Amino acid sequence: MLFDDEDDDLVDDNGDISSYAGAVEEGLPEPRMANDITGHREIEKQLVELAMSGKMPHAMIFSGPSGIGKSTMAFRLAKFLLSQKPAEDTGPSLFGTPEPAPVPADLRFDPEGQGPRLVSSSGHPDLLTLARKPDEKTGIMKESLDVEQVRSVGPFLHLTPFMGGWRMVIVDDAETMTRSSQNALLKVLEEPPPNSLLILIAHKAGLLIPTIKSRCRVIEFSQLNRDDFSSLMKRAAPQTGHLDALYNIAEGSIGTALRLSESGALKSLDQLTSLLTTWPAINWTDVHMMGEVLNAKGQDNGLQGFQEVLLWTVEQITRCKARGLTKLPEPLNSGPYPALLNDYTLEHWSKICDNLHTHFLTAKHGSLDRRQTVLGAFSILKGAVA
Secondary structure, three states: OOOOOOOOOOOOOOOOHHHOHHHHHOOOOOHHHOOOOOOOHHHHHHHHHHHHHOOOOOEEEEEOOOOOOHHHHHHHHHHHHOOOOOOOOOOOOOOOOOOOOOOOOOOOOOOOOHHHHHHHOOOOOOEEEEOOOEOOOOOOEOOOOOHHHHHOHHHHHOOOOOOOOOEEEEEOOHHHOOHHHHHHHHHHHHOOOOOEEEEEEEOOHHHOOHHHHOOOEEEEOOOOOHHHHHHHHHHHOOOOOOHHHHHHHHOOOHHHHHHHHHOOHHHHHHHHHHHOOOOOOOOHHHHHHHHHHHOOOOOHHHHHHHHHHHHHHHHHHHHHHHHOOOOOOOOOOOOOHHHHHHHOOHHHHHHHHHHHHHHHHHHHHOOOOHHHHHHHHHHHHOOOOO
16 A cells, blocks of 8 residues: 555654654663763764863864764763862872873763763753753744853853862753854853863754854764664664665764654655656646645654655755766665656756745645645646746
């Protein structure tokens, strides 16, 4: 059967591993709870060297795509630093200068130690974490961090460490800070207290003002490689198949992959492929049927999966066209998609891509129902461009 109307569980669209309670249940803990990390080995090595050499900067930006492990690394560094005992100056020794402690290979810590356990339980007195909050009336996640939250950073960092080591602040979704919030943070960055560390987790670091970025060390995180991605997916959602296709669609982001898996994106891709098998003709009866199915109660996730897969497909075709490539990435390298690549010019595909983005935004914030959203999308794909 081409379409079915089974209900999918609603999921958070935040794009981060911590948004998926199911992932925690099946073996992939949220960032604060994690005691290990997969991938980003060179970054971990760099952080160890900074910490052990005494050259840890007072502020860092963890930059990169959403859902690839930036938050996990931030909490891992917090557990490592907040496990360290402050160095004691015992004065000259009769036996000479002691040998320095060997530099560990990674940010290792005792998971049962007091510091890591307090971090995991959100109870460490020397760690402050900030993230967007849901609106009290609607329950929908706010678009930006509250400025009152950001203003709490300075007073917190200037307090004497309760446990004698570091004071740390981790700010998630840092790029959502308003201009006034970022300006409030500048005051802390201009005169940072000793033994303090501010980590800004930014999925789009370009949205941070230049004066913020110039006062922080930027750590660039890349997408996970295929082996690390597959390892995490097998832990988080072992029933998920077609990992190579999912890796390409999610662009190496485990958080995005979990969200796409929950929204039935791979099923939507199969449906899209079936609908395009007769290209350049389109079976509008099947398109209408798809619209009716997704318009049914409880199909919010199904529509989300359809939108993301269609946008990803069109964006990949447009990129290939712009780069003069003749082969699309898996799973678009077979079936009807090569014909689509050759059917339109780059200008035409660019217009289709732009119009689809506009169409889906209108559907989200306007009055289009899901049936109209599906029909309009296929009309645009068929060439009804402005």
